[in-house]
Structures are given as structure tokens and as C-alpha cells.
Amino acid sequence: MKVAIVGASGYAGGELIRLLAYHSKAEVVCATSRKLAGTPLDQVHPHLKGFTDLVFTNPETDAIDADVAFLAVPHTAAMTYAGKLLSRGIKVVDLSADYRLPKDVFEKVYGVPHTDYFAAPYGIPELHRKDCINAKFVSNPGCFPTGATLAAAPLAKFAHTIIYDSKTGVSGAGDNPSATTHYPNVGDNVGPYKLTSHRHLAEMKLEMAGLGSKASVYFTPHLVPVNRGILTTAHILLHEPLGQKEVEKLYQDFYKDEYFIRFQKPILAAVRGSNFCDIMVESEGTRVVAVSAIDNLVKGASGQAIQNMNLMCGFSEQDGLKGAGMLP
Numbered sequence: 021m022k023v024a025i026v027g028a029s030g031y032a033g034g035e036l037i038r039l040l041a042y043h044s045k046a047e048v049v050c051a052t053s054r055k056l057a058g059t060p061l062d063q064v065h066p067h068l069k070g071f072t073d074l075v076f077t078n079p080e081t082d083a084i085d086a087d088v089a090f091l092a093v094p095h096t097a098a099m100t101y102a103g104k105l106l107s108r109g110i111k112v113v114d115l116s117a118d119y120r121l122p123k124d125v126f127e128k129v130y131g132v133p134h135t136d137y138f139a140a141p142y143g144i145p146e147l148h149r150k151d152c153i154n155a156k157f158v159s160n161p162g163c164f165p166t167g168a169t170l171a172a173a174p175l176a177k178f179a180h181t182i183i184y185d186s187k188t189g190v191s192g193a194g195d196n197p198s199a200t201t202h203y204p205n206v207g208d209n210v211g212p213y214k215l216t217s218h219r220h221l222a223e224m225k226l227e228m229a230g231l232g233s234k235a236s237v238y239f240t241p242h243l244v245p246v247n248r249g250i251l252t253t254a255h256i257l258l259h260e261p262l263g264q265k266e267v268e269k270l271y272q273d274f275y276k277d278e279y280f281i282r283f284q285k286p287i288l289a290a291v292r293g294s295n296f297c298d299i300m301v302e303s304e305g306t307r308v309v310a311v312s313a314i315d316n317l318v319k320g321a322s323g324q325a326i327q328n329m330n331l332m333c334g335f336s337e338q339d340g341l342k343g344a345g346m347l348p
């Protein structure tokens with residue numbers, strides 16, 4: 021199956037190519053970058069030397085000849101490609117925020133008009149698998165909402181308040197350097213940002229509501245000096261107390277048969293480079309603390325996007341995604 025990656029010079033695009041190199045059915049035939057058109061891909065992604073001889077091309081939709089396209093481009097850019105690719109019969113997985121929210125919520129949260137809106141399945145397969153199977157288009161969730169929602173989902177109906185406290189690695193900001201991601205500002209340091217107003221909060225609230233929860237949802241992210249990974253501590257305040265054994269059973273049952281969910285102490289290094297989400301829960305009665313760890317570029321982006329492609333195309337959900345994490 022032929023795959024195109026729009027935005028292949030970025031972190032998520034590079035990660036798609038790395039993971040797809042191990043996919044049994046998919047071959048990347050097109051990798052775009054406007055700034056680097058004509059440049060061999062391995063000059064930007066040296067870790068992929070020997071795995072691809074592709075050269076970046078311009079993202080002209082008419083020239084994209086593929087069965088599936090991944091949009092690994094910033095929000096507002098994806099909406100200029102999605103509809104055109106779909107009208108040419110190409111299945112699309114969009115890694116941007118353009119199709120994750122209802123139109124009015126998107127326009128409010130991102131402060132821009134949506135120029136080509138349509139409703140799309142929200143691709144956390146553990147929660148929305150049926151919607152993704154055989155879909156022509158899937159909107160891949162944000163990295164923070166993936167880790168946070170997976171941590172709290174089993175208790176959605178029992179909670180009145182959920183507070184997510186997340187720590188993220190620097191690759192979450194993409195490959196465009198800024199003062200925030202400048203090494204002396206990040207290294208040997210931890211800092212909060214967007215204390216109450218991060219855009220991903222809207223996705224988190226929608227997902228909880230979709231799970232039948234009436235809980236108030238809060239979220240504060242922190243930047244930590246690691247390249248990859250998101251560790252989320254969810255403080256879940258319950259209407260009625262639940263004991264440790266009851267909570268553990270709820271989680272075990274909720275994620276029964278989910279290959280990518282593992283129950284163990286979440287540490288970033290154990291999921292680094294992998295599509296796993298590690299979860300640990302502890303109850304103290306009416307408060308449960310649930311902690312999750314994911315790799316923001318894999319389960320938080322490109323790995324989950326491939327998981328969605330596998331569902332859309334009828335492949336094994338784990339194809340290309342069986343790699344272990346990289347500890348230490």
C-alpha cells in the first residue's frame with residue numbers, strides 16, 4: 021500500500037517514516053517539505069539513512085499518488101489538503117488539530133476560521149475503534165489529550181472533578197526552535213505554561229463528556245528537559261469512595277485485550293519510541309491518582325496515526341508498532 025506523508029521533514033513526519041519502515045504492508049512513496057524540496061530525506065533525518073532513498077517533494081495534492089496520506093502539518097494547513105486528497109480517493113489521517121473539535125469550538129479555541137470543515141472520527145482506538153474501522157478519514161488526537169484521557173477514562177462516570185497535571189518533553193513543540201525550547205531555558209529546568217488555557221483542554225473535556233462524564237476537567241502542562249514523552253498525573257475526584265481493588269478491576273476490565281495499554285509504574289523511558297501507554301492507579305477513597313506515560317511522538321502522534329491507518333485499511337492494529345520502548 022502506497023503512503024504519502026505531507027510534512028515529512030518535521031518530527032511527527034520523521035517518526036511516521038521510522039515506524040512505517042517496519043510495517044508489513046505500507047511503503048512510503050512520497051514525503052513532502054516545501055522548504056526542502058529536492059533534498060534527500062536522510063539529510064534531515066540521519067537516523068533513517070539506509071531505510072529510505074526518498075527525496076522531499078513539494079506538497080502539491082495533484083502529484084500525490086498514494087492510497088493513504090498522513091497530514092503531519094500545523095493546524096490550519098491540514099484543512100487545505102484534507103478535502104482535496106479525500107476527493108481523489110486517498111484515505112487521510114490528520115495529525116493536526118483541524119478536525120478534532122466541532123467547528124465552532126475549533127474556531128473559538130484556535131482563533132481562526134475553519135475553511136473546509138467536516139465531522140471526523142477521533143482516533144483514540146481504545147475508545148473509538150468502531151468509528152475508525154474502514155473510515156476514509158481519521159482525526160488523530162493531540163498528544164496531551166491521548167495520555168490524559170487514557171489515564172482517566174475508566175473512571176469517567178464516577179468522577180465530579182478531574183485535574184490533569186502533565187509533564188512534556190520538548191519535541192512536543194515541533195522542530196521549529198524558539199526561546200522556550202532554547203537549550204539553556206529548558207535544560208536543568210522545569211516550567212509550567214498555559215496554566216489554565218492550553219488548547220488541548222477542549223479535546224480533554226469533549227472526550228470525558230463523550231464517555232458520559234459530567235466531571236469538571238482542568239489541565240496544566242509543564243515543560244521538562246527530555247526530548248520525548250508525556251507523563252500525566254490525573255487527580256480524579258469521585259462522587260463516592262472506591263477502594264484500591266475496585267479501581268484496579270475497573271481499569272483492568274476497561275482495557276481488557278488492549279495491547280497498547282500496560283499496567284505498571286509509568287516512566288517516560290519505558291515507553292520512549294514505542295506505542296505503549298503505561299498506567300498506574302492508586303485510590304485513597306474519593307480521590308484516585310492515575311498516572312500515564314506515553315511517547316508524545318508515537319502514541320501521542322505518529323504511532324497512534326499508524327494504529328488508525330491499520331484500522332482504516334483492515335490491517336492488524338499492531339502492524340509496524342510492535343517495537344519495545346528504549347530504556348534507559
Ligand SMILES: NC(=O)c1ccc[n+]([C@@H]2O[C@H](COP(=O)([O-])OP(=O)(O)OC[C@H]3O[C@@H](n4cnc5c(N)ncnc54)[C@H](OP(=O)(O)O)[C@@H]3O)[C@@H](O)[C@H]2O)c1
Nearest residue numbers: 027029030031032054055092093094097116192194195321
Ligand atoms: N510534536 C508532537 O509531539 C506532536 C504530537 C501530536 C500532534 N502533533 C501535530 O502534528 C503536526 C506536525 O507536528 P510536528 O511536531 O512534526 O511539526 P514540525 O516539526 O514543525 O513539522 C511540520 C511539518 O509540516 C510542514 N509544513 C508546515 N507548514 C506547511 C504547509 N502550510 N503546507 C505543507 N506543509 C507544511 C513542514 O515542512 P515545510 O515547512 O518545509 O513544508 C514540516 O515538515 C502538528 O499539527 C502538530 O500539532 C505533534
